[in-house]
Amino acid sequence: MKLQLSDIDDLARGAAILGTGGGGDPYLGGLMLRQALLDGGTVELIDVEELRDDAFALPFAMMGAPTVIVEKLPNGSESIAALRAMEAHVGKKVEAILCAEIGGINALLPLVLGARLGLPIVDGDGMGRAFPQLQMVTYHIFGVSASPMTMADEHSNTVLLQAKEAIEVERIGRSVVVAMGGMAQVCLYPMTGADAKRSMVRGTLSLALGLGRAIHVARKSSTDPFEALLRFLEGTEYYKHCRILFEGKMADLLRETRGGYAFGRARIDGMGPYAGRRMDVQFQNEHLIAQEGGDVRAIVPDLIAVLDSATAEPITTEGLKYGQRVRVLGISAAPIMRSSQALAVFGPQAFGLTQPFTPVEVLNPVEASTAPAVEEKS
Amino acid sequence: MKLQLSDIDDLARGAAILGTGGGGDPYLGGLMLRQALLDGGTVELIDVEELRDDAFALPFAMMGAPTVIVEKLPNGSESIAALRAMEAHVGKKVEAILCAEIGGINALLPLVLGARLGLPIVDGDGMGRAFPQLQMVTYHIFGVSASPMTMADEHSNTVLLQAKEAIEVERIGRSVVVAMGGMAQVCLYPMTGADAKRSMVRGTLSLALGLGRAIHVARKSSTDPFEALLRFLEGTEYYKHCRILFEGKMADLLRETRGGYAFGRARIDGMGPYAGRRMDVQFQNEHLIAQEGGDVRAIVPDLIAVLDSATAEPITTEGLKYGQRVRVLGISAAPIMRSSQALAVFGPQAFGLTQPFTPVEVLNPVEASTAPAVEEKS
Numbered sequence: 173m174k175l176q177l178s179d180i181d182d183l184a185r186g187a188a189i190l191g192t193g194g195g196g197d198p199y200l201g202g203l204m205l206r207q208a209l210l211d212g213g214t215v216e217l218i219d220v221e222e223l224r225d226d227a228f229a230l231p232f233a234m235m236g237a238p239t240v241i242v243e244k245l246p247n248g249s250e251s252i253a254a255l256r257a258m259e260a261h262v263g264k265k266v267e268a269i270l271c272a273e274i275g276g277i278n279a280l281l282p283l284v285l286g287a288r289l290g291l292p293i294v295d296g297d298g299m300g301r302a303f304p305q306l307q308m309v310t311y312h313i314f315g316v317s318a319s320p321m322t323m324a325d326e327h328s329n330t331v332l333l334q335a336k337e338a339i340e341v342e343r344i345g346r347s348v349v350v351a352m353g354g355m356a357q358v359c360l361y362p363m364t365g366a367d368a369k370r371s372m373v374r375g376t377l378s379l380a381l382g383l384g385r386a387i388h389v390a391r392k393s394s395t396d397p398f399e400a401l402l403r404f405l406e407g408t409e410y411y412k413h414c415r416i417l418f419e420g421k422m423a424d425l426l427r428e429t430r431g432g433y434a435f436g437r438a439r440i441d442g443m444g445p446y447a448g449r450r451m452d453v454q455f456q457n458e459h460l461i462a463q464e465g466g467d468v469r470a471i472v473p474d475l476i477a478v479l480d481s482a483t484a485e486p487i488t489t490e491g492l493k494y495g496q497r498v499r500v501l502g503i504s505a506a507p508i509m510r511s512s513q514a515l516a517v518f519g520p521q522a523f524g525l526t527q528p529f530t531p532v533e534v535l536n537p538v539e540a541s542t543a544p545a546v547e548e549k550s
Numbered sequence: 551m552k553l554q555l556s557d558i559d560d561l562a563r564g565a566a567i568l569g570t571g572g573g574g575d576p577y578l579g580g581l582m583l584r585q586a587l588l589d590g591g592t593v594e595l596i597d598v599e600e601l602r603d604d605a606f607a608l609p610f611a612m613m614g615a616p617t618v619i620v621e622k623l624p625n626g627s628e629s630i631a632a633l634r635a636m637e638a639h640v641g642k643k644v645e646a647i648l649c650a651e652i653g654g655i656n657a658l659l660p661l662v663l664g665a666r667l668g669l670p671i672v673d674g675d676g677m678g679r680a681f682p683q684l685q686m687v688t689y690h691i692f693g694v695s696a697s698p699m700t701m702a703d704e705h706s707n708t709v710l711l712q713a714k715e716a717i718e719v720e721r722i723g724r725s726v727v728v729a730m731g732g733m734a735q736v737c738l739y740p741m742t743g744a745d746a747k748r749s750m751v752r753g754t755l756s757l758a759l760g761l762g763r764a765i766h767v768a769r770k771s772s773t774d775p776f777e778a779l780l781r782f783l784e785g786t787e788y789y790k791h792c793r794i795l796f797e798g799k800m801a802d803l804l805r806e807t808r809g810g811y812a813f814g815r816a817r818i819d820g821m822g823p824y825a826g827r828r829m830d831v832q833f834q835n836e837h838l839i840a841q842e843g844g845d846v847r848a849i850v851p852d853l854i855a856v857l858d859s860a861t862a863e864p865i866t867t868e869g870l871k872y873g874q875r876v877r878v879l880g881i882s883a884a885p886i887m888r889s890s891q892a893l894a895v896f897g898p899q900a901f902g903l904t905q906p907f908t909p910v911e912v913l914n915p916v917e918a919s920t921a922p923a924v925e926e927k928s
Contacts, residue, residue, distance in 0.1 A: 347725040
């Protein structure tokens with residue numbers, strides 16, 4: 173499938189929702205992708221089954237604090253420098269590019285790279301959402317080595333990092349990200365087609381595109397975009413448990429960029445059916461936990477998305493502002509992301525949270541949340 | 551020339567003096583070198599003229615804060631991992647190892663590596679002293695590229711860094727050093743034999759050995775080690791301007807390890823002929839400036855060494871302690887280190903000092919300092 177210019181906004185919107193607050197503002201990635209297509213590039217999405225088992229497939233991502241990307245745009249040379257450094261080291265040409273995460277700008281930048289170099293993009297990613305650390309991917313869970321990893325900055329300075337443990341790649345790489353100005357473009361988890369087949373969360377680029385399009389179509393036909401969004405997600409394999417957890421006004425926001433991450437917490441005061449209630453959402457690049465008082469309403473690795481309450485446009489953590497009217501959604505992560513092996517790597521404890529993982533559908537039985545809130549709006 | 555077991559202490563002592571307070575405690579390097587020789591290794595020092603013009607010569611050094619080395623010893627695998635990573639990248643076998651700096655432990659670790667791998671060491675280095683940053687070498691002044699640089703930690707995690715500017719290699723590499731626990735073993739400025747011939751400060755390993763031996767011999771024959779030291783240096787091409795600047799007691803010491811460096815300042819209260827006077831010595835890994843009140847007595851890149859006032863044993867900045875009786879020496883840097891090109895890279899301004907470089911022999915006309923102080927002691 174070839175991506176069209178008219179698909180970009182929908183893909184960016186869907187990716188921002190699956191980015192669960194992080195992954196970087198996809199608006200910028202959308203602009204870069206538009207330019208790449210206007211320059212004559214082609215984005216060809218292929219199914220992972222189309223890869224030869226011995227094909228050289230390479231995930232690509234931006235690494236750093238989403239708050240930095242807003243002010244420091246990639247110039248396009250970084251990604252190519254990172255990929256070429258990997259090719260030089262491995263001694264093989266890359267045959268297909270993979271997404272590391274489907275969330276935010278990282279759903280779009282691999283497509284820009286593919287369009288610039290004429291390489292196909294495999295439909296899928298390594299988490300079906302976004303995460304702040306590079307060991308937090310299914311590629312790692314399924315035993316693909318994170319290193320060699322190549323990194324590049326805007327001067328085409330490159331770093332090639334090799335370590336036995338993914339966590340070491342993350343730790344040393346993060347310090348390089350800081351030295352590179354809070355943002356670097358990286359190629360990591362170099363793998364074969366066979367590796368990709370056994371370790372990918374499949375089809376998530378199409379899913380993000382479909383999700384963004386469902387909202388778009390609802391807006392055009394003046395129907396409730398939240399209803400369209402919930403209906404679309406309920407029809408998917410991964411995200412079928414989705415709930416509107418809360419609706420209210422952004423009342424307080426604490427945010428700091430530290431050690432290459434955007435940390436923070438948002439307080440939302442309830443409105444409409446939620447008047448008199450309060451929700452707190454905590455994030456490290458991505459939303460980690462949504463709570464009402466002591467009650468957990470959704471927790472990582474399930475997805476927590478904050479959307480404009482009128483348009484269903486997703487809001488990334490760096491876009492959160494006092495006074496915004498928002499709805500908070502809880503969405504089930506792909507089953508592959510909820511295994512005990514997976515939870516050991518990116519469950520609540522990996523982020524220093526003490527609350528255990530509980531599926532969003534267990535925390536929020538359907539009759540209590542989704543139905544009334546949607547009716548209220550439509 | 552083959553280095554003998556009995557040479558090690560002398561070489562370490564001479565290197566510590568030329569290390570001008572930094573370069574890391576050579577005691578540890580001496581122990582490692584002794585073990586390498588006892589294990590059957592050979593240290594073969596060769597003259598740079600013995601290198602073929604197209605030989606692959608590779609400088610090796612430890613990068614980090616000298617204060618860290620004291621508590622975190624290299625296990626020996628780091629240096630080999632860094633060298634092998636460079637060989638893999640360049641696609642050539644290393645034929646000779648160079649020292650980056652002659653100061654402190656960095657005069658000895660390349661010899662350990664050479665002994666372990668059976669590679670000769672070229673007699674010389676890239677500065678004739680020690681410096682805290684990796685662009686501060688004659689290799690850089692003479693246009694050899696600092697990158698690719700390879701770095702390794704104690705887990706054999708490796709980083710290969712490529713940047714156009716040496717200062718970028720330093721900046722990004724320094725952040726990796728911090729992530730690697732404050733210390734990394736690095737190979738950098740990969741060069742040809744021809745490069746080495748035009749850019750090295752020649753013969754400094756022999757000079758350090760001779761300097762350490764002169765002190766050793768004086769002690770054994772119960773003559774004044776300072777007189778022997780001054781006489782030896784006066785006979786050298788580089789270090790012939792040497793002065794005893796001050797004698798006194800360590801009265802105050804401020805030290806902090808920050809950003810991969812050991813920063814600090816020492817106050818020495820005068821004794822003997824210097825009673826009633828006070829000297830302040832400021833350092834960033836190495837001593838940068840020695841002052842009495844507002845008067846500069848010696849300034850970087852000239853060498854400032856602090857020695858035990860009885861034995862002439864050099865004291866590194868991390869070995870400075872309240873109450874020590876010390877003599878402070880000012881020694882001329884090699885002429886190659888005092889050119890305007892060189893001063894732009896490692897003159898006083900490079901360290902944030904406002905005082906201009908003035909040669910130690912201009913600041914201290916010979917009759918005013920050396921002679922009386924030595925006579926006092928003997």
